[in-house]
Amino acid sequence: SQKIEQNSEALNIQEGKTATLTCNYTNYSPAYLQWYRQDPGRGPVFLLLIRENEKEKRKERLKVTFDTTLKQSLFHITASQPADSATYLCALSSSGNTPLVFGKGTRLSVIA
Amino acid sequence: NAGVTQTPKFQVLKTGQSMTLQCAQDMNHNSMYWYRQDPGMGLRLIYYSASEGTTDKGEVPNGYNVSRLNKREFSLRLESAAPSQTSVYFCASTLDYENQPQHFGDGTRLSIL
Numbered sequence: 308s309q310k311i312e313q314n315s316e317a318l319n320i321q322e323g324k325t326a327t328l329t330c331n332y333t334n335y336s337p338a339y340l341q342w343y344r345q346d347p348g349r350g351p352v353f354l355l356l357i358r359e360n361e362k363e364k365r366k367e368r369l370k371v372t373f374d375t376t377l378k379q380s381l382f383h384i385t386a387s388q389p390a391d392s393a394t395y396l397c398a399l400s401s402s403g404n405t406p407l408v409f410g411k412g413t414r415l416s417v418i419a
Numbered sequence: 420n421a422g423v424t425q426t427p428k429f430q431v432l433k434t435g436q437s438m439t440l441q442c443a444q445d446m447n448h449n450s451m452y453w454y455r456q457d458p459g460m461g462l463r464l465i466y467y468s469a470s471e472g473t474t475d476k477g478e479v480p481n482g483y484n485v486s487r488l489n490k491r492e493f494s495l496r497l498e499s500a501a502p503s504q505t506s507v508y509f510c511a512s513t514l515d516y517e518n519q520p521q522h523f524g525d526g527t528r529l530s531i532l
Contacts, residue, residue: 339518350423350509350523351462358518396462400518406452406477407521411461 309334311410313397319416320387328382328413330397335408337399340373340380345394345412354395355382387417421445425510425524432500432531440495440527442510450513451493452521453477453485455506462509468493500531 314329330340339358343351357364357373357380364371370383384391394412426441444451452467454477464477466485474485482504484496493512497504508527513519 341520343521348525350511350525351521353520353522356518356520398462398521406464406467408464408478409454409462411459 309408311335311397311399311408313395313410313413315413316411317414317416319418322388322417322419324387326384326387326391326415326417328395328397328415330380330382330399330410332378332399335378335399335401337375338402340371340397340399341407342369342371342380342382343396343398343409345396351396384415389417389419391415392417423510423512423522423524425508425527427527428525429528430530432497432529434501434531436500436531438497438500438529440497440508440510440529441492442494442524443492444510444512444522445491446512446514446522447490448512448514448522449490450515450519451487452511452513453483453493453495454509454511455479455504456509456526457506465495465508502531505529505531 310333312331341356342354345351355371368385372381394414396412398407398409400407423444453465454462463479468474468487471490486494511521511523
């Protein structure tokens with residue numbers, strides 16, 4: 308069966324360190340993968356999109372990698388800050404005509 | 420610029436009551452979606468509308484109906500609410516169906532007693 312797994316339910320790191328979140332998938336051939344941030348009581352907010360033919364995407368302190376051989380995406384936040392504390396969701400779609408499927412999310416806490 | 424607006428924000432229903440959740444977007448997006456989010460389950464797609472005039476089932480459509488009223492509005496109806504439908508419901512929209520970031524509302528928190 309198809310699965311999207313985000314490596315841990317919760318991750319605690321110290322301020323200033325790099326946070327690395329993992330998204331693994333099985334039985335998918337995703338055309339693209341997206342990452343979202345969700346704060347308590349709010350809807351998810353789009354952060355980055357990476358296509359299957361792209362290995363890496365960056366936006367300010369954020370970096371996403373996409374390895375279709377390992378069936379994995381890594382999401383990095385460099386120089387993390389307490390304001391980065393949130394739940395981060397990965398989502399993928401097998402093709403343009405299939406709906407996006409979300410992972411369960413990883414709750415990141417950045418400790419000052 | 421409001422983005423995606425959901426009403427109501429909170430609602431408590433009794434088992435068997437009916438309810439319509441409203442969603443409107445002001446971004447001239449073609450595609451709209453309804454999700455539910457439960458602890459430990461993540462976001463699950465209920466129904467979507469790839470374009471005005473079309474609707475399709477998602478992963479968990481049972482117990483729900485939808486109406487794409489016009490390009491801006493996409494409503495979700497619970498005909499006979501059940502406690503298992505207690506959840507947070509999110510509406511989202513994208514410019515087009517393919518390969519686009521989703522823009523979410525802030526959700527409707529629905530409790531069914």
